Amino acid sequence: MPIAVQFSDYGTSEVLRAVDVAPLTAGPGQVRLAVRAAGVNPVDWKIMQGLMRQQIPLHLPAGLGSDVAGVVDQVGAGVTAFAVGDEVLGTSLTPSYAQSAIADPAALVTKPTKVPWDVAASLAGAGGTAWTALDRLGIAKGETLLIHAAAGGVGTFAVQLAVALGARVIGTAGEHNHEHLRSIGAVPVTYGEGLADRVRAIAPRGVDAVLDASGRGEIPVSIELAGGPERVLTLVAFDAGDTGIQIHVSGAGENGVRALHDILTLIDEGRLRVPIWRTYPLTETAAALDASSTGHLNGKIVLVPA
Numbered sequence: 362m363p364i365a366v367q368f369s370d371y372g373t374s375e376v377l378r379a380v381d382v383a384p385l386t387a388g389p390g391q392v393r394l395a396v397r398a399a400g401v402n403p404v405d406w407k408i409m410q411g412l413m414r415q416q417i418p419l420h421l422p423a424g425l426g427s428d429v430a431g432v433v434d435q436v437g438a439g440v441t442a443f444a445v446g447d448e449v450l451g452t453s454l455t456p457s458y459a460q461s462a463i464a465d466p467a468a469l470v471t472k473p474t475k476v477p478w479d480v481a482a483s484l485a486g487a488g489g490t491a492w493t494a495l496d497r498l499g500i501a502k503g504e505t506l507l508i509h510a511a512a513g514g515v516g517t518f519a520v521q522l523a524v525a526l527g528a529r530v531i532g533t534a535g536e537h538n539h540e541h542l543r544s545i546g547a548v549p550v551t552y553g554e555g556l557a558d559r560v561r562a563i564a565p566r567g568v569d570a571v572l573d574a575s576g577r578g579e580i581p582v583s584i585e586l587a588g589g590p591e592r593v594l595t596l597v598a599f600d601a602g603d604t605g606i607q608i609h610v611s612g613a614g615e616n617g618v619r620a621l622h623d624i625l626t627l628i629d630e631g632r633l634r635v636p637i638w639r640t641y642p643l644t645e646t647a648a649a650l651d652a653s654s655t656g657h658l659n660g661k662i663v664l665v666p667a
């Protein structure tokens with residue numbers, strides 16, 4: 362029987378169990394994947410802790426994860442896009458922290474041979490969200506974009522996607538991540554008190570747009586630096602709706618496959634790289650989520666089924 366990671370109560374990572382589950386079956390219009398790698402995103406430990414109960418109501422026990430890369434091992438009725446044996450990446454319908462997962466072919470793309478499994482499993486959530494956020498912000502060539510938490514999973518994609526669009530990017534990060542930000546094309550600034558002055562020292566007339574991937578009270582300074590709320594977008598500060606900024610709650614949404622194609626093209630051209638912070642076996646999911654929840658990584662965490 363395949364193994365999946367589940368939890369029966371909300372809580373810290375001790376609630377997680379690797380359990381045997383009944384084999385999944387691909388329904389009409391679905392494919393089943395033998396999971397080779399599952400990407401970890403902060404939303405996963407937020408779900409486990411019950412912090413997303415309102416946005417994502419669950420029946421417990423439940424599983425985690427939606428970023429997936431794997432091999433198609435069963436094809437449901439009517440599926441023509443993929444066949445058994447195809448290597449794919451994208452988003453799963455059933456939890457991806459598992460040896461087996463069901464996916465909608467419309468949320469998958471072919472995995473290029475030269476993209477490793479750990480990178481393949483790290484693109485859909487963080488990359489798709491970054492792509493969609495920049496699209497919503499309408500970032501254009503020659504513009505200056507400020508990104509809060511630029512060294513994180515979403516930030517690292519957003520910096521490189523914005524640079525590829527021809528924008529200048531200023532990114533906030535702890536000092537330990539400044540070299541990382543320079544290496545991917547951003548001008549680093551330290552977050553915290555005095556941020557507006559540090560940004561103005563680089564961009565004296567302020568910035569054209571702001572992407573907030575931090576959610577630690579950066580909205581007022583963002584509106585100030587952008588000269589208004591219209592081109593400020595947060596992925597985290599869901600309570601900031603009354604400020605007039607854009608609030609984005611839903612990952613890549615309908616843009617998922619377009620985003621993945623763009624990201625894979627940039628990877629192929631050597632213009633976007635995806636640092637992997639660490640890979641854990643599925644049986645060590647608790648350690649992986651503990652590491653993610655420390656909030657100071659500059660690379661993706663990936664789970665690999667044994």
Ligand SMILES: NC(=O)c1ccc[n+]([C@@H]2O[C@H](COP(=O)([O-])OP(=O)(O)OC[C@H]3O[C@@H](n4cnc5c(N)ncnc54)[C@H](OP(=O)(O)O)[C@@H]3O)[C@@H](O)[C@H]2O)c1
Pocket residue numbers: 402403404486487490509510511512513514515516533534535536538552553574575576577595596597609610611612613653656657658659660
């Ligand atoms: N709404 C959506 O659709 C959506 C989609 C994806 C993600 N998200 C959310 O977006 C956030 C970022 O996701 P992620 O995957 O990029 O997370 P991540 O990989 O864990 O990165 C978190 C980043 O936060 C930075 N950080 C820590 N303390 C900070 C502070 N005081 N001020 C500014 N930055 C600080 C860290 O940078 P340093 O190490 O340099 O401190 C780290 O790089 C999460 O809250 C996630 O849940 C939302």
